[in-house]
Amino acid sequence: MNERGVADLGEFTFECGESIGNLQIAYETYGEYEPADGDRHAGNAVLVCHALTGSQHVARRPERGDEDGTDTAGQARAWWGDVVGPGKAIDTTGQFVVCANVPGSCYGSSGPASEGPDGEPWGTDFPPVTVADWTRAQRRLLDHLGVGRLRAVVGGSVGGMNALDWAVRYPDDVDHVAVVAAAPRLDAQCLGLDTVARRAITTDPNWNGGDYYGDDQPEPDDGLAQARRIGHIMYLSKDSMDGKFGRRSAGRGHSREVPDPAGSFFPYRDVESYLDYNAERFVERFDANAYLYLVRAMDEYDAAAGYESDAAALGAFDGELLCLSFTGDWHFTVAQSEGLAEAAREADVPVAHHVVDSDHGHDAFLVEPERVGPPLSDFVADGVAGQAVTDTAESADDGDEFAPVHTSLFGD
Numbered sequence: 001m002n003e004r005g006v007a008d009l010g011e012f013t014f015e016c017g018e019s020i021g022n023l024q025i026a027y028e029t030y031g032e033y034e035p036a037d038g039d040r041h042a043g044n045a046v047l048v049c050h051a052l053t054g055s056q057h058v059a060r061r062p063e064r065g066d067e068d069g070t071d072t073a074g075q076a077r078a079w080w081g082d083v084v085g086p087g088k089a090i091d092t093t094g095q096f097v098v099c100a101n102v103p104g105s106c107y108g109s110s111g112p113a114s115e116g117p118d119g120e121p122w123g124t125d126f127p128p129v130t131v132a133d134w135t136r137a138q139r140r141l142l143d144h145l146g147v148g149r150l151r152a153v154v155g156g157s158v159g160g161m162n163a164l165d166w167a168v169r170y171p172d173d174v175d176h177v178a179v180v181a182a183a184p185r186l187d188a189q190c191l192g193l194d195t196v197a198r199r200a201i202t203t204d205p206n207w208n209g210g211d212y213y214g215d216d217q218p219e220p221d222d223g224l225a226q227a228r229r230i231g232h233i234m235y236l237s238k239d240s241m242d243g244k245f246g247r248r249s250a251g252r253g254h255s256r257e258v259p260d261p262a263g264s265f266f267p268y269r270d271v272e273s274y275l276d277y278n279a280e281r282f283v284e285r286f287d288a289n290a291y292l293y294l295v296r297a298m299d300e301y302d303a304a305a306g307y308e309s310d311a312a313a314l315g316a317f318d319g320e321l322l323c324l325s326f327t328g329d330w331h332f333t334v335a336q337s338e339g340l341a342e343a344a345r346e347a348d349v350p351v352a353h354h355v356v357d358s359d360h361g362h363d364a365f366l367v368e369p370e371r372v373g374p375p376l377s378d379f380v381a382d383g384v385a386g387q388a389v390t391d392t393a394e395s396a397d398d399g400d401e402f403a404p405v406h407t408s409l410f411g412d
Helices: 131-145 158-169 188-202 205-210 221-235 238-244 261-265 270-285 288-300 334-346 361-367 369-385
Strands: 003-008 024-030 045-049 096-100 150-156 174-180 320-326 351-356
Touching: 003 131, 024 131, 045 131, 045 158, 096 131, 131 158, 131 288, 150 158, 150 369, 158 174, 158 288, 174 369, 188 221, 188 288, 205 221, 205 288, 221 270, 221 288, 221 361, 238 270, 320 334, 320 361, 320 369, 334 351, 351 369, 361 369
Parallel strands: 045 096, 045 150, 150 174, 174 320, 320 351
Antiparallel strands: 003 024, 024 096
16 A cells, blocks of 8 residues: 555644644555554564655655656655665565654654644744654554554664664564664764754854745755755765765866855865755755754654663563664764664663674665665564674674674675
């Protein structure tokens, strides 16, 4: 039952204590749902949680003209179309996949840019949103769709935090949780960079306290673009940036506006052109207030909040856990993933920490489907016993902290 829609979920109270009268969640489903056959294990439902600025559009839909994934820009398109779909790692010919746009975002779910009680956009009157609110809204959506226990919850980046929150918040509702390029919480460096990104938006005069909606209102495009530039630097590794751009000039065909007159003397570099291009594309599709809300939610998340430790938070989870990390990712590091895996072992949760050798940085979970797909496919099917799921951290050779897994182990 391939379906796209917006579910009206009624009154919803956020973690902050504020309520809205009718929470709307935009979602897409792929495949045919098969419920559990009477035992405690799930049927074939897989919930995929999107990253910070992603959407519910996780897999390609030929009927909407995006079989090649080019119908929309950025993660608004089929952002994991090489991982989710017919014959892909998460195979929609056998699995029933659900992906929902989280509250606070701007792809059809309730958020700052959606219509408030007065008929105007909420703006910053929309309640503060947390990752827990995302999880609770997803559970409400699944109830609305008639989906009970899940075979798996899979998420990357802050979507991985969202997936982890399922193990903590609904420990009896899911068999397998895959936390991809994520961690139980952000470290201080990432918190600091997110602070600068938010300040870029809120110091843009056009932000106007979050009230910039309307045909005659200029939007805070400069601030949002600057925030996105900071994000892109976080998503790439030093090696990948050096390989992609080095110190090369962008060439004569590229131009830029230079606010300082002396700047025109110096070259417009490839890396600068890349950041500018992606920033300009981003402001065409995303809302500045939504960016503020979602970054705040990511910054606030702590899996151990209300518990003595991460292990205690996972204590009630009776499913299995996969931590999938990338050596070049400094946003969510291999060490952070191993810390989560150690907490799971302490809580007697079956876990594998699968480390992939990659210089693509945090973006690796999006741009290297051939490395992400095999362990995810086998984990969704068979848990930590899956053939391509290896606990590479625990099985490292003496003297090596981690044993990265290379694509060649999995073939084409």
